[in-house]
Amino acid sequence: MAGNNFGKIFNLTSFGESHGKAIGVIVDGCPSGFDLNKNDIEKQLNRRKPNQSQITTSRKESDKVEILSGVMNGKTLGTPITLIVFNKDQKSKDYSQLKNIFRPGHGDLTYEQKYKIRDWRGGGRASARETLARVAAGAIAQKYLKEKIGMRFLSFTKQIHNIKAKLNLKNLTSEKIESNEVRCPDKKTAVKMIELIKKTAQEGDSLGGIVSCVIKNPPSGLGEPVFDKLSADLAKAMMSINAVKGFEIGAGFQAAELKGSQNNDRFILNKNKKIKTKTNNSGGILAGISNGQDITFNVAFKPVPTIGKNQKTLTKQKKVVDFKAQGRHDPCVVPRAVPIVDAMAAITVMDHFLRNKIYS
Amino acid sequence: MAGNNFGKIFNLTSFGESHGKAIGVIVDGCPSGFDLNKNDIEKQLNRRKPNQSQITTSRKESDKVEILSGVMNGKTLGTPITLIVFNKDQKSKDYSQLKNIFRPGHGDLTYEQKYKIRDWRGGGRASARETLARVAAGAIAQKYLKEKIGMRFLSFTKQIHNIKAKLNLKNLTSEKIESNEVRCPDKKTAVKMIELIKKTAQEGDSLGGIVSCVIKNPPSGLGEPVFDKLSADLAKAMMSINAVKGFEIGAGFQAAELKGSQNNDRFILNKNKKIKTKTNNSGGILAGISNGQDITFNVAFKPVPTIGKNQKTLTKQKKVVDFKAQGRHDPCVVPRAVPIVDAMAAITVMDHFLRNKIYS
Amino acid sequence: MAGNNFGKIFNLTSFGESHGKAIGVIVDGCPSGFDLNKNDIEKQLNRRKPNQSQITTSRKESDKVEILSGVMNGKTLGTPITLIVFNKDQKSKDYSQLKNIFRPGHGDLTYEQKYKIRDWRGGGRASARETLARVAAGAIAQKYLKEKIGMRFLSFTKQIHNIKAKLNLKNLTSEKIESNEVRCPDKKTAVKMIELIKKTAQEGDSLGGIVSCVIKNPPSGLGEPVFDKLSADLAKAMMSINAVKGFEIGAGFQAAELKGSQNNDRFILNKNKKIKTKTNNSGGILAGISNGQDITFNVAFKPVPTIGKNQKTLTKQKKVVDFKAQGRHDPCVVPRAVPIVDAMAAITVMDHFLRNKIYS
């Protein structure tokens, strides 16, 4: 009810402030008897962590995850799986300058309005450090769906600022995505994106972009009619990620400019006489339920609000002040957001996969 | 769990097939002692109903709502409010031609895959007729929020196909929206939209478009951190509407092309010394919580899949057949979707308004 | 959230005031393709209805159920099943004498305290007429569990006032239970119970009693650890029935007076080499999860508060008045509560049966 819970059957409860003792998540509802260890989680956490390349923040976080419950001798027990990352040196820095300031574009003001109190040490619960819990939980879902039914989650950077990748989604592989630090499988465009990010960092400014996700090999039948359409739950999952401003599935906003005769995907038979569609404008989902085609969607990220340029803003006491972010920050979160999109997609699909078992 | 339920506190359970006996909704969690009668509901249902103008389907539905419970002598009791519309003449037409066919762009295939059975009489549970329940429930939320805290929900047609309205959101009124049958407050553009819809209808084709929503006078503090951000719940609400393919809040997808220094909304004081923002790229929501500015978002609708042109498709027996929709259908649902967007926005906000009372 | 919803997967939303237009229930989450028609529901409703015998109220209710959605051609669709009973002649009687009075033992005062408004026409939402919705929904669960896995729900009257049945649970059958109007399979005791009820009716007083339930042939593995133990959910289900004051499973309160060496049920093998227990003090549930033995529990009902004797009470205006119930009322609800206990047991078990499919 208080917003820290996601999923109905594969169910996450996340906790922790960015500068508190720990960030963590309880994953409840994971099937028993499934192989799971720390490395499975850390592999994904490493894709999210800062300082992994020249274009991400040079802040170091040696985020080591611990599994506190739910796993015995490398097998899940069917009981809640608790994953935790203890924050290091959370008191080492002085954040008192932030105590009374409302940073533009951040949640400082709205948390203060809602709770009359907030953890002002660097974002608290609103910090993007919270997404660590999502990536940890998502690692379980990704592993399960890959091993049990061969699904893969292939998110990548489609656009940084106004630089757009040119892609053939058929040939998309995780290797191509991971082949460069911006996670754009179109190598030539990747080079331009990296250049722009470096240049913008020097200016003390930040950039937004678009992450695209392709979910390979989904089963049909996932999603529930009316309110819990798979597309609706994916939208919620993505829009719950920090800095996300837009979501579209399949042809998305462009579908608004197509005619019915253009947009409808014709049903045909594949070589195994299974029904598929000739085109995939629907993004793999019809009437909210997966039809077995690849599920494809885009997620728009705003430029991070923390910038090195001077900005005017207000204090809690309603005084106008100059504000300029200190320290090291990502000029563009999009490359690090790629594994977060993967994680939230996998969590959402895993939940619907288990939901669908009830009736099948 | 089966997808027919929406909202945690202001909670809807919707039911009914398009050609069954009735469509309806139970609204649970509405505060007691609030004035409510049938006219309050029908006023909104009339905005949604077919045959309200030349550009909507000429199918007639004399949808009269009944309040079966939860209201006594014109006051809500705090008990579940049941709203029902009985379907007229649901057996009068022969739908047997649809029994074994998978219509392109519809949920026929996916329902069959999921349930091994489906109501083939015109869409069943996947029919857009189900949105009637949403509009009925939304009417309660809109009335409550207007009377108690002066909120208004002003959705309108922003774009039909490639024809885009030019607007000043400051002067937006419900009268301007309702002044033409396409519900576009930019009168000149409205004329062009109507023409295009008529022309497309004659071609037997259909059009998509974009509905924009402005929520006026929201309180601050609505929305919960992390997973139940107000923006995430609005996204889910909108993406759950039939034919919706995209959602964006505030600057949305365009934010991806802005720099942080451009996108951040500066905090300033208004004449009453209350904190507001100079721009509203965030769409009234920061870190998932409303900041008191207008909440603004766009919703992309695909062209309706039911078209009068011939299409190739498959039967349940996997035979290729020609299919051409019979009867009268909307060439463009966007004008009738406007009240549905209002309804789902109001339901979502009402739920968060009541949630926020817990802690305040 | 407002208390009208029960079950997580096999999910009921109930609605209706006793003297409003209708009482009904939406059953969501019922598997598709299952045979269901009106008679299946009415068979159980008839067991609950008033005026079925000399010892129940002579009030007549010709409760005919309608299935408004979720079923086509006698098969469930997987969509919400709406069951409704329209109230007849709900305005025929004058209830205005009850408008300002707080009847002893009823919810008049507490509804007024909670909602500042109440439907004073005969109990409103707090009326036991609401249990009609439970019995209707329970009929679906009972039919499903019987046909799919051979489970049977055998509730019966174990005690009326201080008259206690003597029973051998092994030979319990539904025929024996239904063989007399008090639903006590011990015939001799039944005669005494009926006599006492008639005598008490003449005195204008009312009687309580105990309903015992035996669930035959449950699968093992139902129930979730920690908070959603099957025993805990059965307790909630029973305690939510009007007039229920106590619940005990297996040896129940008597277990408090046993020693561990007496109370522990020894595990043995049956002739098919399956593990069973020699005794069943646990009532078929260990650590909250069914072990495959019969599930047995008792439910204590208070005497109905509506009596024909004069009672002093208070009005809304805090005046002391004499109050004496008018009309025809049950002197003892226990016999009619038997099908309600069956229904709530079946609903609870059905929910856990479907929950357990997720992980198996």
Added chain:
Amino acid sequence: MAGNNFGKIFNLTSFGESHGKAIGVIVDGCPSGFDLNKNDIEKQLNRRKPNQSQITTSRKESDKVEILSGVMNGKTLGTPITLIVFNKDQKSKDYSQLKNIFRPGHGDLTYEQKYKIRDWRGGGRASARETLARVAAGAIAQKYLKEKIGMRFLSFTKQIHNIKAKLNLKNLTSEKIESNEVRCPDKKTAVKMIELIKKTAQEGDSLGGIVSCVIKNPPSGLGEPVFDKLSADLAKAMMSINAVKGFEIGAGFQAAELKGSQNNDRFILNKNKKIKTKTNNSGGILAGISNGQDITFNVAFKPVPTIGKNQKTLTKQKKVVDFKAQGRHDPCVVPRAVPIVDAMAAITVMDHFLRNKIYS
């Protein structure tokens, strides 16, 4: 959904196996700005811990709680509060003898049946050590309700085996309850109870008993109609505690033997002209909603299944074996269950207190 979650608004998610790394709980939905520190939690944990007296197990657990999130500078933030107790030396003992044995009266068999795997090191998730999480979370609820509205939770030992306390509930105080190690405010009876427990311990056997709870000074209006009656939710809360077999509210099972004219509580005015009842057979709850009188209920505990006597049982391989529990165990959990009943009562009431704020 998997049973580790309790409460709708004041919401617990519990985790941890008895011999895993840690036991803990996330408390979500606690209001912000409330004073909270470790001592508030440990005060209640100390009441639950083993080895606190001669009659409890001499097993030592130095359970120190840590607050990992949700509190800054001694104030709650409105974000999830994570409480954790790390298990000490969880590998020090050899539990391998339990690996293949199904202990009578325990969940070994049912966990194995449900999950096909179980943590056999001393009970795993089914261990009563899990109640530590409940007591920790309950400490928050008890503190909040005491400080904000003056409520107190006074549970005590009413009966051990067949020894019953004689009590005047009017004079009940927490001091009297805590004045002896069996937590029975009737001192003379307490002496007898302690003697019997010691004697039974020497025999290697165990005892059950009854915990009674009096909730002082509750507000009226708590509880929701129909399914979420306060009495129903209390029943579920109590029946979810390990070893509980029965629950009754107010006159409980004895109400079954009263007549309506005896059982109905007459409404009268107190000296402040507020409505109260002359008797309290209802246990403070009418039609599921609190009426402002003390809330009173009893909870029956079976004797703990772990005993020092030899028992025959079965192994996973279906062989009959002799089993005798090793180590130190409580001969009677009832005294240590008292703070658990307090905790679950407070958690349930706190949830309904916050729920009731929505509509008031």
